[in-house]
Amino acid sequence: MKEIWFPSSDMLYEVLPLSTKDLLKLKCVSKGWQCLMSDRSFIQGQLKKMEPLTGFFYQGRYQWCDENYDWISFIPIERVTTDIYIDVLDFLPERIVIQDSSYGLICCRSSFPCDVPVIYVCNLLNKEWKELQWPNPSRESCITLVFDPFKNPIDAFTKFKVVIVSQDETSTEGDGCFSFNIYSSETGEWRISREICLCNHNMQKKGCICVTGILCWLTDGDEILMFDPENEISWLIMVPLPTTQFNLTPEMCIGEAEGKLHYALISEHGLQLWVLKDHFTSQWDLTFTISLELLEKENDKYLFKIAEKLARDYNSAYPWIGTLAFKNNILLMRVAADIYLYQFDTMKMRHLCSLSALAPKPFFSATVVPYTMSLVPLA
Template identity: 85%
Template sequence: MKKELWFPSSDMLHEVLPKLSTKDLLKVKCVSKGWQGLISDRSFIKVQLKKMEPLTGFFYQGRYQWCDEDYDCVGFIPIERVTTEVHINVLDFLPESIVILDSSHGLICCRSSFPCHVPAIYICNPVNKEWRKLQWPNPSRESCITLVFDPFKNPIDSFTNFKVVIASQNETSTEGDGYFSFDIYSSATGEWRSSGEICLCNHNVLKKGCVCVQGILYWLTDGDQILMFDPQNEISWLIMVPLPTSQFNLTPEMCMGEAEGKLTYVLISEHGLQLWVLKDHFTSQWDLTFTISLELLEKENYLLKVAENLASNCNSGIPWIGTLAFKDNTLLMRVAADIYVYQFETRKMRHLCSLSALAPKPFFSATVVPYTMSLVPLS
């Protein structure tokens, strides 16, 4: 007697499939046309987005420090596997070479690689290879461009709405004081407009990327201050970092990130590895939630002479340890010419790859963007 194949009912599919991760959904999407149609439907994606998706990995793109050209090669470092296989040029479905800038809920913001005849900004999803090209007003290689996308505040029922914000540094014509101005693109209108808000600041934004926390944008500057801009209310101000660099004998390494809906500040110095959480941005109040000495970090993770190497390399221009990016209690860091991931919850460090695996030329200066997969459509 021939056995009949069993397939779950439609009700069961709607109940079970949204609980799967995006990575697992991509695998079962090929089961049938019905499954493919269901998983590609906006209403299904909206429900599946409510599930907490784990951090997938980090995009890494080397950057020239003393050159006006961009380095085209983009590497992706997955973190979920014990053995890490670096993926190169996963964004090559875009029509030109790009520089990666930011990521939010699976969408990636990038720009044309310079030199370029008509530079543009792209919003894309590498999972479904969909993308949108935006006109870029007053293009500049130094522009601070970031994506603002929250599928929970702006449901993706019919369209996927997002904003792009450009922070530009300017000087007053009279006194020579510096300030930042902001341009905002809305996908709902398809237009750019200049915000009336400016932020007086004489410091430069560090090339550490932007962190978006609950719709508010943060950029780290070279003056112990963080530039903040709220695109919803169009308000900006400056936040002091937890500890000024003048308190350290060695130049500290730092980066910002996000965890549990709060802005975080990771610091490595002669005092060890520290994790600060912003408690109140109006008063620049921070809480120190984690600290570990260099000696204990060395002992727990079988590193050699951390403090000694950190001190001996202080004048080389390339720190022995570098903080690259932070997201959800996961720190991507560089130790010498190797990339590691450090989990604050377990206090464990794991080797991922060497710099040479990310690009033909190992770059110590790079743009690093945390990334979480999603099925969000752009078409």
């Protein structure tokens, strides 16, 4: 078979406005296509297209046990009917717990119990991975991937950082604090940052959000922990509304859209979406709000007597509605034992799947990670 002639990857990028998913179908056409998909300059150009959100990883989590539940499901969102994918990360050498994802790269760690826990950075599409030593492994540590292909182009090699956040019960000042351990792919070494953040609150198990290089974690004390890994400074900002302002226990999560930190909130006042005006202040703008009554009216196929059910679930460990993840103006949420997508631009919900479809043993507590596919190489 005669090979296809490629004048330049830049020209092909201009004449082939294809998504990463479409490109994967062409990879097996010929050696020429395969070489193109592996060309770093072409991949860099493909990243500039800003791929839409592909879906969400969902992994159940034990609340009162040191062992990990290592069953991982992937929920795609681009299809009308949702097919759940199981064990898509089984190319890794052991069972893992997913932690974070950025521009197609996925960060995960060994599943406990294990003899020598390690951290993995991998790409699902090309099944490449790097194994990192994990200093002072702990099930409670939060592990985050810092990867920006626009700030650090991948034309030479793929540069990334991994940040581990650990919480100490006490510090010299008598308060709790967060400390940071940083891995750099350029040096291949870990380094303990001198920065600590005094905080008496615990980190919620809702993952990390990276917004223009700033890492953000939601705590259980109406505060968000912020960390700049480049300048190694940390600070706390307040959430838009403290929980004391609500009669019922609100459900919330943070996420990123258009380079801004967002805060999605469900309470007796309805569904709200706030955006942070500045990283170093606690000034928020309310960009979207809808009452429970109107939310129910717009989505009466899925919702019924919301206010009554929220009131009944007051202080429940597993509320009737749960916010799971937010990305690109899309909210992944749980209603009872089903998973839905809420799109803020249309104010409509879409049923994705039931909890029972995600694992043999359904979990209300879970780690949920948004994922966008890319061809970024690690080898």
